[in-house]
Amino acid sequence: MWTIILVAVAALATSGAAVWVLDLRSTHADVDDRLVLARQELRRLADEGVDPVSGLPLSDPTQVLQTYMAHSVLGSGEGQLGMVDGAVRLVSAEGVDLRPEADAELVARLTELAEADVSTITTVDTSAGRYRVLVVPLTDGTTTAALVRAVDLDAAEAGLWRTMRLYAAAALVTVALVAALAWLGIGRLLRPIWELRNATESIDERDLTTRVRVRGHDDLSALAAAVNRMLDRVQRAVGAQRELLDDVGHELRTPITVVRGHLELIDPEDPEDVRQTSALALDELDRMSTLVGNLLELARSSQSDFVTPEPTDVEALTGQVFDKARALGERRWRLEACATGTAMLDPARLTQAWLQLAANAVKYSEEDSRIWLGSAIRPGDVADAAIPGGGSTASGASGLVAAEGPELHVWVRDEGIGIAAADLERVRRRFARTAPAQRRAAGSGLGLSIVENIVGAHGGRLDIASEPGRGSTFTLRIPLRSPEQARPTQQKETSEPA
CATH class of the missing domain: 3.30.450 (Beta-Lactamase)
Structure with missing residues (x-):
């Protein structure tokens, strides 16, 4: 005042x-x-x-x-x-x-x-x-x-002196009115700041749910809304950190226990027992190394600077990923569609996510089965039916929502074991694997989490369409936000040989 x-x-x-x-x-x-x-x-x-x-x-x-x-x-x-x-x-x-x-x-x-x-x-x-x-x-x-x-x-x-005396009297009256109005209005004007201070002081690592009330549309209201958004980000970051620590403690405890138990029971006088225990310990350590690498990659994928978008030729990127994917396993690889144009994305990270989906398709399908890769420019609406494949579909956690502009769709479709409708959301969680997948092949259950973080960093989402026994289609949907960021020209279909 x-x-x-x-x-x-x-x-x-x-x-x-x-x-x-x-x-x-x-x-x-x-x-x-x-x-x-x-x-x-x-x-x-x-x-x-x-x-x-x-x-x-x-x-x-x-x-x-x-x-x-x-x-x-x-x-x-x-x-x-x-x-x-x-x-x-x-x-x-x-x-x-x-x-x-x-x-x-x-x-x-x-x-x-x-x-x-x-x-x-x-x-x-x-x-x-x-x-x-x-x-x-x-x-x-x-x-x-x-x-x-x-x-x-x-x-x-x-x-002039008479005028200045009148001015001085008017100034004193004005100052008195300003003081009165400031005294009356200071409480209402500063109430949002007091609430903001109280809210921030009540927040600690054990309780991140407190939020500031937003009143009106003035600058203080905008500040309160910005603080609430910041608290949302902090809460998500702390939650992800806790979840990661819980996952690390849970998943690493098992191989450590296995190795320790076998080392305690080893018979040093029996060469065969030493050989078997050594092989088992090395196998568990390899699994731990893979798990730690995946956890580090998952942690990095949550950072804001994980992706570095740049103008990328979609057609060239599709061809490069297809050539790399063919080396993942003996399958009948098919390039189903190839978009042409330029998109703002991180080609290295998108390649990583795309090849992870291709590796999963190889892991959960039979030899000599078919695996399709493709890319396309689609309108910004829910158009899953436009992508080859069928079965139950699961989008992001927020559900299927219309986008504001065109999207780049890249997908992998296989003829593998498929996923039951009840498990479509479960496979997105860290370390979560279905029973058929566990019987089929070993894995950490972190691959799809890394893929989702990569596509999320691009502002997109992962769609899954699958039917048990018939195969799955995994689609990365990345928005093309403006003509300057992406200028798609056309889409050319690649026919599958008979």
């Missing part, structure tokens, strides 16, 4: 000072203009040398002064006198407010100025007051006369 009052006082003081300076300059300029006009009129009268009323000639400077002073009009706070040969000879008529001849200090100063050869406009300070004076000397070679016009500056500035 005090800050508001100080700002108001400073603003009013600055405005008052500006008004004072400007009006003071205007007042002094007006006084000087009147003195200059008086000098011009006297010079004109002296140059003409004729009385404007009687028409008689003016023979000497004294007559010029008498004629001018007789016909000039003095304003409030003005006075004049005439000096001849250094002495006061002419004064204003009765009724004039200012009598310069009554101030001895002023007369002494004017006597000095009257002896000069040029006219002078200057300020003279005496014990009686402050004056702005005009001294115009006239001479004909024998007589020297001088007109003195004086203006009382204190009287001229009296109106």
Whole structure:
């Protein structure tokens, strides 16, 4: 509140000072203009040398002064006198407010100025007051006369002082009103900040659920909403950290227990037992190494800088991934469709996710079965039926939602063991594997989690369509956000040989 009052006082003081300076300059300029006009009129009268009323000639400077002073009009706070040969000879008529001849200090100063050869406009300070004076000397070679016009500056500035006193009174009333309004409104204005402070102080690693109430649409409301979004991110990060620690503790405990148990029971005198135990320990350590590598990759995939998008030729990337996938196993590989155009994505990470899906297709399918890879540009709507394959479908956790623009779809379709509809969401979880998958091949259950993090970092999602015994289709849907980020041109279909 005090800050508001100080700002108001400073603003009013600055405005008052500006008004004072400007009006003071205007007042002094007006006084000087009147003195200059008086000098011009006297010079004109002296140059003409004729009385404007009687028409008689003016023979000497004294007559010029008498004629001018007789016909000039003095304003409030003005006075004049005439000096001849250094002495006061002419004064204003009765009724004039200012009598310069009554101030001895002023007369002494004017006597000095009257002896000069040029006219002078200057300020003279005496014990009686402050004056702005005009001294115009006239001479004909024998007589020297001088007109003195004086203006009382204190009287001229009296109106300005009255104005400033009124301004000061109005400023005091304004400051009082500002203080009252600040006192009444400070609570309502600062309430969101108090709530924000209380909310942040109540948050710790054990409770991240507190949120700030958002009221209205002002800047403080936007700040509260931003803090809530930040708390959401912190809560997700802490939850992911806890989940990762739980997973690591759970999954690594088993191989450690197995290795320890066999080492404790080993018979060092039996070479065969030593050989079998060594092979088992090495196998478990290899599994642990693979598991730790997957966990590290999963942790890195949750970081904001995990992907580095760049303009990528989708057609070339599709061909490269297809060539790499064919080396994963003896299958009948088919390139089902190939999109052409440029997309903003991280080609290395998308290749990693795509090949992970291809590796899963090899792992859970028979030799000589068919595996299809493809890419396509699709409209931003729910178009799973447009991708070859069928069966039950599972999208991201948020369900199937329409996108705002075109999407790049890349997929892997196989003729493997398939996934039951009840297990479609389960296979997305870390370390979660279905019973048929466990019987079919070994694995850590982290592959799909890494894939989902990669596609999520691109702003997309993973769709799964599967039917037990007939195969599965895994589709990565990546939005093409703008023409500058992706300029798809066309899509060409690749026919499958008979």
